[in-house]
Structures are given as structure tokens and as C-alpha cells.
Amino acid sequence: xxxxxxxxxxxxxxxxxxxxxxxxxxxxxxxxxxxxxxxxxxxxxxxxxxxxxxxxxxxxxxxxxxxxxxxxxxxxxxxxxxxxxxxxxxxxxxxxxxxxxxxxxxxxxxxxxxxxxxxxxxxxxxxxxxxxxxxxxxxxxxxxxxxxxxxxxxxxxxxxxxxxxxxxxxxxxxxxxxxxxxxxxxxxxxxxxxxxxxxxxxxxxxxxxxxxxxxxxxxxxxxxxxxxxxxxxxxxxxxxxxxxxxxxxxxxxxxxxxxxxxxxxxxxxxxxxxxxxxxxxxxxxxxxxxxxxxxxxxxxxxxxxxxxxxxxxxxxxxxxxxxxxxxxxxxxxxxxxxxxxxxxxxxxxxxxxxxxxxxxxxxxxxxxxxxxxxxxxxxxxxxxxxxxxxxxxxxxxxxxxxxxxxxxxxxxxxxxxxxxxxxxxxxxxxxxxxxxxxxxxxxxxxxxxxxxxxxxxxxxxxxxxxxxxxxxxxxxxxxxxxxxxxxxxxxxxxxxxxxxxxxxxxxxxxxxxxxxxxxxxxxxxxxxxxxxxxxxxxxxxxxxxxxxxxxxxxxxxxxxxxxxxxxxxxxxxxxxxxxxxxxxxxxxxxxxxxxxxxxxxxxxxxxxxxxxxxxxxxxxxxxxxxxxxxxxxxxxxxxxxxxxxxxxxxxxxx
Numbered sequence: 001x002x003x004x005x006x007x008x009x010x011x012x013x014x015x016x017x018x019x020x021x022x023x024x025x026x027x028x029x030x031x032x033x034x035x036x037x038x039x040x041x042x043x044x045x046x047x048x049x050x051x052x053x054x055x056x057x058x059x060x061x062x063x064x065x066x067x068x069x070x071x072x073x074x075x076x077x078x079x080x081x082x083x084x085x086x087x088x089x090x091x092x093x094x095x096x097x098x099x100x101x102x103x104x105x106x107x108x109x110x111x112x113x114x115x116x117x118x119x120x121x122x123x124x125x126x127x128x129x130x131x132x133x134x135x136x137x138x139x140x141x142x143x144x145x146x147x148x149x150x151x152x153x154x155x156x157x158x159x160x161x162x163x164x165x166x167x168x169x170x171x172x173x174x175x176x177x178x179x180x181x182x183x184x185x186x187x188x189x190x191x192x193x194x195x196x197x198x199x200x201x202x203x204x205x206x207x208x209x210x211x212x213x214x215x216x217x218x219x220x221x222x223x224x225x226x227x228x229x230x231x232x233x234x235x236x237x238x239x240x241x242x243x244x245x246x247x248x249x250x251x252x253x254x255x256x257x258x259x260x261x262x263x264x265x266x267x268x269x270x271x272x273x274x275x276x277x278x279x280x281x282x283x284x285x286x287x288x289x290x291x292x293x294x295x296x297x298x299x300x301x302x303x304x305x306x307x308x309x310x311x312x313x314x315x316x317x318x319x320x321x322x323x324x325x326x327x328x329x330x331x332x333x334x335x336x337x338x339x340x341x342x343x344x345x346x347x348x349x350x351x352x353x354x355x356x357x358x359x360x361x362x363x364x365x366x367x368x369x370x371x372x373x374x375x376x377x378x379x380x381x382x383x384x385x386x387x388x389x390x391x392x393x394x395x396x397x398x399x400x401x402x403x404x405x406x407x408x409x410x411x412x413x414x415x416x417x418x419x420x421x422x423x424x425x426x427x428x429x430x431x432x433x434x435x436x437x438x439x440x441x442x443x444x445x446x447x448x449x450x451x452x453x454x455x456x457x458x459x460x461x462x463x464x465x466x467x468x469x470x471x472x473x474x475x476x477x478x479x480x481x482x483x484x485x486x487x488x489x490x491x492x493x494x495x496x497x498x499x500x501x502x503x504x505x506x507x508x509x510x511x512x513x514x515x516x517x518x519x520x521x522x523x524x525x526x527x528x529x530x531x532x533x534x535x536x537x538x539x540x541x542x543x544x545x546x547x548x549x550x551x552x553x554x555x556x557x558x559x560x561x562x563x564x565x566x567x568x569x570x571x572x573x574x575x576x577x578x579x580x581x582x583x584x585x586x587x588x589x590x591x592x593x594x595x596x597x598x599x600x601x602x603x604x605x606x607x608x609x610x611x612x613x614x615x616x617x618x619x620x621x622x623x624x625x626x627x628x629x630x631x632x633x634x635x636x637x638x639x640x641x642x643x644x645x646x647x648x649x650x651x652x653x654x
Contacts, residue, residue: 001109025068039231041224042276048168051161051217052270053360058121061359065122068364070338076367077349081115081376086131088112093142097444102146103155109139110159111353113348117166118356136163137175140182147190150197151204154211157187158267161214183215184223188230198237202416203253203261205241209234210264213271217613231272234281238268242285249290250385253417254309255298256440259316262291263354266323270361283327287387292324292333293379296409297393300428301400306391306407307439308424310417312403317344319354322361332377334363335370374399382496382524384503389415390491392503392523404429404531406623408522410489410505413463420463420482422510423520427530429625430569435474435549441467441597449595458485466588466596470652473603476507476520476534477546483510493521494641500525504639515539516614521639528628532621533639547607547619549573555585555603562605570626576609576633579619582608 010631035393049055065075091109097104113132120128139145139156146152164171165177171179191212197204213234220227242265244252251258265288269279277494283289295318298306304313318340325334337358341349349355370376378398385391408425411418427435444452451461463469463482470482487509494503502523511518516537523531536545553566562573562583575581592599611617622633 039228039272039276039280040373041220041228045220046275049165050220050275051165051214052219052274053166054274057360061118061122064362064364065359068362068367070341070367071359071362071364073341074349074355074359074362075119077352078115078359079119081111081355082119082128085112085116085135085620090138092138093146095146097148098447098450100146100270101149101151101444102152104154105160106145106152107353109135110155110162113159113163114353114356117163118359120170121166129167132163132167133171133175136160136179137454140178140186142186144190145186148281150191150195150208152543153187154208154264157183157211157215158567160187161211161218165218180219180222183219184226187212187215188223191230191470198233199240199654201241201244203257203264204269206261207264209238210268210271213268217271217275229525234268235272238265238282238371239285242282242288244388244448245285245287245291246387247287247293248385248387249287249292250387250389250391251291252295252411253388254311254389254416255295255307256311256316257309257417258291258295259318259320262320263357266320266327267354267357269327270323279327289324289328291533292321292330292336293383294385294391295549296336296379297383297385298391300405300407300426300433301395301403302428302431302433303401304428304433306393306409306419306426308391308409309389309415309419310440312439313433313437315340315344316359317341317349319350319358322358322363326361326363329366330377331366331369331373333364334366335374335377337362338367346430354436360362375584380496382501384491384494384496386491388488389418392491392522394501394503394522394530396524396527402429402431402627404524404528404530404628406522406524407443408503408505408520410491410507411486412485412488412510414488418456419468419473420470421475422483423475423505423507424473424488425522425616426474427571427623429571429623430568430627431568432553432571434551434564434566434571434623436552436602437474438467438472438550438599438602439599441465445597446595451595456485458482458483464593466474466592466599471591472550472588472599474549476511476518476536477548477606478511478514478518478536478543480544481511481514481544484513487512489520493640493643499527500634500642502642504642511536514541514543515545519639521642523634523642524623525634526551526631529625529631529633530623531634532623533618534620535616535618535639536611537616538613540613542610542612543617544610545617545619546620549605550588551603551605552601553603555605557583557585572624572626573605574622574633575620576622577618577636578609580609581585581619585607597606 064071116128116132145156197208216227216230269282273279307313321337381395383393391409394406405428412422413420488509489505492506504521507518516539518536521533553564556563564571588602
């Protein structure tokens with residue numbers, strides 16, 4: 001794809017935009033009607049509902065919630081959401097924080113409208129439809145849907161479009177006209193300005209185009225040309241943004257934003273498929289079909305995420321997985337979706353505003369097939385996910401909450417929503433997460449203090465915050481300095497076979513202001529323990545090299561080892577080299593500033609050694625869970641000699 005193409009259609013006069021998008025879509029996708037060039041609206045348009053659902057879906061879902069336990073469980077949570085909405089105050093326009101976001105209002109309306117409309121269609125109880133209509137009419141009276149922060153518009157547009165489409169027959173003509181006008185004037189028309197997200201490369205592009213496309217499809221009867229323009233613009237730009245999943249499905253913004261961005265990506269794909277018969281190529285982008293495996297891999301045996309970048313450890317239900325399973329007819333993913341529903345706490349499910357779509361997309365037949373053959377669809381235990389922010393995972397087994405698990409990442413601070421966590425890892429064993437990442441801090445709690453959180457140059461205040469900068473991650477350190485924002489870590493060795501599978505990261509670009517070379521190797525030993533081996537060469541000045549790890553376990557420091565204890569389990573960190581390494585463990589409270597989030601019980605273990613100018617240094621740490629018994633550490637060898645150079649990695653690590 002030619003990156004020099006002017007993909008932001010807002011740069012063109014209105015009269016030329018439609019022709020431009022049409023020609024560009026044709027050049028990018030070929031010549032067929034929907035997987036190729038210009039998307040032409042069906043003639044006649046499908047009857048309502050035409051957005052995500054068909055009229056036959058309602059009768060199917062009524063039977064499904066009666067006969068299928070997973071569907072019944074999802075429906076119970078959706079019905080709880082709908083019942084809570086019946087008595088909640090109607091939405092009011094309210095901007096919050098110094099950036100004037102209205103996103104919490106839009107998300108609340110989306111969750112309510114989706115659940116109310118779906119429960120009405122399944123139960124036939126009119127109070128749900130009446131409240132959904134009241135919800136929509138209230139937001140139609142808003143002055144705007146806050147295009148200053150366009151995610152607010154996108155989620156509100158999806159909410160109102162679903163309600164309008166699914167309840168079309170329940171609306172009287174004046175209500176239809178009022179809602180359709182709001183979708184046009186408050187969502188679609190404001191989108192034709194100079195917005196960076198139109199041709200962006202992060203989650204905003206997927207979310208905004210999916211919400212606007214829903215609005216366009218809903219009102220396509222009266223606005224066919226405008227709808228066609230919006231849809232073709234979405235196809236071109238979301239396809240370009242979706243290149244970020246290549247080649248292995250890794251989402252560069254981390255697991256939390258995977259859920260957000262991929263939810264809206266598949267919503268757009270489902271919208272297009274329902275409208276015209278296929279997803280216009282948005283389901284066949286390189287790496288996209290593999291991305292459910294990424295989510296499986298970055299979910300540890302405890303059920304928590306490997307929460308790098310802006311992410312919490314607490315997992316989401318994973319609504320997109322239901323679409324992937326049905327769309328690609330994959331029983332393994334259907335089984336995974338069912339298990340995530342079963343394991344999700346009721347409170348977690350009640351907070352999932354898109355949960356109703358999981359019910360729409362769930363395929364009980366595929367899930368039953370997965371139950372009959374539980375080994376089907378399981379990804380490898382040892383896995384490398386390439387991409388701009390690559391990840392490697394080592395685990396001793398699947399379906400065992402006590403399994404040994406190591407997730408480690410490359411990348412660097414320059415990516416969307418990134419932290420200074422290039423080379424960072426999490427470690428689980430015996431049902432405990434020993435090496436933790438404190439994760440995301442609420443944006444508003446920072447921005448209300450005047451911090452420009454998404455200004456991400458080297459001197460940005462973002463990196464002085466505990467959870468975003470280098471202090472809170474399990475990384476290499478040199479003289480206690482920050483990582484270089486423009487640097488990236490890359491996997492240069494990866495071996496998934498044998499008794500000692502391993503990976504090696506070249507982290508030199510993250511530290512090149514202080515060292516001449518830096519590598520981190522990790523090795524799974526006998527499926528029971530993990531070896532960490534950091535190596536570096538000092539530059540023109542002496543350097544203090546450091547290994548740090550965050551934990552919320554109790555910590556005892558002994559000569560040459562650190563013993564962690566939690567939940568009656570133990571993990572021992574044996575410091576194998578160098579002999580003069582200095583070991584320290586202390587609370588992180590002293591590292592936190594006045595606007596940092598609290599991190600109760602969190603401690604930081606550091607192991608340091610000095611290296612003279614021009615000399616080589618290393619640190620070897622052997623992590624042995626209590627259940628592993630006696631495990632011998634491998635003989636010391638340079639990490640680049642652990643295996644022969646992998647030509648596939650050398651040529652295609654990105």
C-alpha cells in the first residue's frame with residue numbers, strides 16, 4: 001500500500017470526496033462490488049433491521065436463550081443491564097475533565113440502548129422499547145455529541161443507530177425523522193472536517209468509522225449518497241489501519257485496546273456483511289484472522305492479561321471472539337468464548353456495554369463441538385507474535401490455572417498508548433502472578449492536573465509518571481535512566497522446540513545513549529522454571545546495569561536469592577551472576593508522585609552491577625516456583641549462542 005496517498009478525505013472539497021473515496025477503494029481492493037472497488041448500496045435496501053441483525057435473528061435468539069446455557073447466561077446479564085436502565089435517569093449532556101470528554105455518557109447510552117432493544121426483541125415487553133426510545137430522543141436534544149472528542153460521537157452514533165434500526169417498527173414517523181436527523185447532523189456531517197482519525201493508525205480510526213457507518217446504514221433510505229460516501233471512506237481507512245494486525249495478529253496497543261479497537265472493527269465488518277453480503281475485505285487483512293490467538297496468548301493461566309501498554313490486568317469478556325468464532329467457523333474460539341463467559345464475574349459482564357452482540361454472535365453448535373473435542377483449536381504453548389510491538393509467550397500447559405507462564409514483549413515507548421516497557425515481562429506459576437505490571441492509570445486523574453498525557457516525546461511529562469515511565473516495569477535499567485522513546489526492542493532469536501525453548505531480544509536501541517549493546521534472553525527450563533539473562537556492553541563511560549521486577553508478594557532477601565511468598569506459594573529468584581550483584585527490595589511508595597495512583601502492597605526488586613567503560617556485563621536470574629522442586633540452571637552461555645540465528649526472524653521479525 002502506498003503510504004504517500006492522501007487518505008484523509010477531509011482535505012478535499014465536498015464535491016470531490018465521493019469520487020476520491022470511490023477511486024481509492026477501487027485501487028486498493030480490486031474491482032468487485034464489495035470486496036473490490038466502490039461499495040454500491042443494495043437496491044432495494046434490506047428492510048429494518050438491517051444493522052448487524054436480521055428479522056430471523058429474533059426468533060433464533062428466543063429459542064437459543066431457552067435451550068443453550070451459555071446464551072442464557074449472556075442474556076441474564078444483558079437483561080440485568082436493561083432492567084437497570086428502566087429506572088436510571090435519562091442521559092444529560094455532560095462534559096468531564098479538562099479535555100471536555102463526554103465519552104462516559106455515550107458509552108452509557110450505548111450499553112442501555114443495545115440491551116434495551118435486544119431484550120425487547122427477545123421478550124416482547126414494551127417497557128424496554130419505550131425506554132430505549134426515550135433514551136434516543138433525549139440525546140437527540142443534545143446541543144451536539146461532542147465532535148471535539150470524536151470517540152464520543154462514534155459511540156453515540158452506534159447507540160442511536162442500533163436503537164433506530166432495531167426498533168424501527170415501534171417508532172412513529174415524527175420520532176423516526178427526529179432520530180434520523182440527529183444521526184445525520186450530529187454524527188455524519190461533523191465527520192467531514194479535518195480529523196486526524198480519518199486516516200489514523202490506532203483504535204480511533206476503527207471506532208469512529210464503525211460508529212459512523214452504523215449511522216449511515218440506518219438512514220441510507222433517505223441519504224443513499226451520503227451513506228455510500230461514509231461507507232467507502234470507512235472501508236479504505238479501516239483497511240489501512242488494520243494492517244497493524246500483521247503478520248501474526250498482535251495488536252500494538254496491548255490487550256485492553258485490542259478489545260476496544262477489534263470490537264469496532266468486527267462491528268464494521270458485520271455491518272457491511274449484513275448490508276451487502278461480505279465484509280469488503282476487512283475480515284481478510286493480513287494477520288486479522290489470527291488475532292484471537294493473540295488474545296489467548298496474552299491471557300495468563302490466572303485469567304489476567306499480560307497488561308502491557310495502557311491496560312489493566314483484569315480481562316474483558318472478549319465480545320469480538322464470538323464474531324470470530326461464527327465468522328470463521330472455528331469451534332476452538334467458540335469454546336474459548338464460552339469459557340470466558342463462564343469465568344467472568346457477573347459484575348464484569350454487567351459492565352460490558354457490547355455484551356448483547358456476544359449473544360447475537362454466539363454459535364451454540366460450534367461451542368458444543370468444542371466441548372466434544374477440547375484439544376481442537378488450542379494454540380501452541382510457546383509462541384512468538386511478530387509485529388511493531390512484538391510479544392513472546394512461554395507456558396507449561398493450557399487449561400491449568402497453576403501453569404507456569406511467561407509473557408515478554410519488545411517494542412518501545414513510541415507506539416500508541418505505550419509505556420516505557422520494552423523488554424518487560426509478567427510471570428505466573430502455581431496460580432500466582434509473581435511479576436506484575438501495575439497497569440493503566442485513569443487518564444482524567446492525570447489530565448486534570450495539566451499533564452499532556454499523549455504528548456510522547458522524550459521530555460514528555462508522561463514518562464515522569466510512575467505507571468507510564470520506566471520505574472513500574474520489569475525491564476533492564478542503565479544508570480536508572482529512561483528508555484529512549486524512539487527506540488524499539490526486537491526479537492532476534494526464538495526457539496519453540498526442545499527442553500529449553502527460548503527467546504532473545506535486542507534492546508540496544510532503547511538504551512543506546514548509555515550502552516553499546518543490550519540483549520535480554522529468557523528460557524523455559526524443563527517446563528518448570530525460567531532463566532533470565534541480560535547482557536550488555538558499556539559505552540565510553542562506566543554504567544550501572546540493573547534488573548528490576550515488580551511484585552505484590554511478600555519478599556525476603558537472602559544472600560544470592562530472593563524468596564517471594566503469596567497464597568501459601570513460593571517463588572525463588574536465584575541470582576546466578578555476577579557474584580558481586582547488589583540485591584534490594586522495597587515498597588514503591590517512595591517512587592510515587594502526588595498525582596500517581598496508589599499501588600498498595602507493591603514492591604520493586606532490583607539487582608544491580610557496575611560495568612566499566614567498554615567492558616561487558618551481565619545478570620543471570622533463575623526463577624523457580626515452589627512446585628518445581630529442584631531444577632538445575634543451564635550452564636552459562638552468551639544469549640546469542642543459545643541457538644543458531646533464525647533466518648525467518650532476521651528477515652521478517654516485523
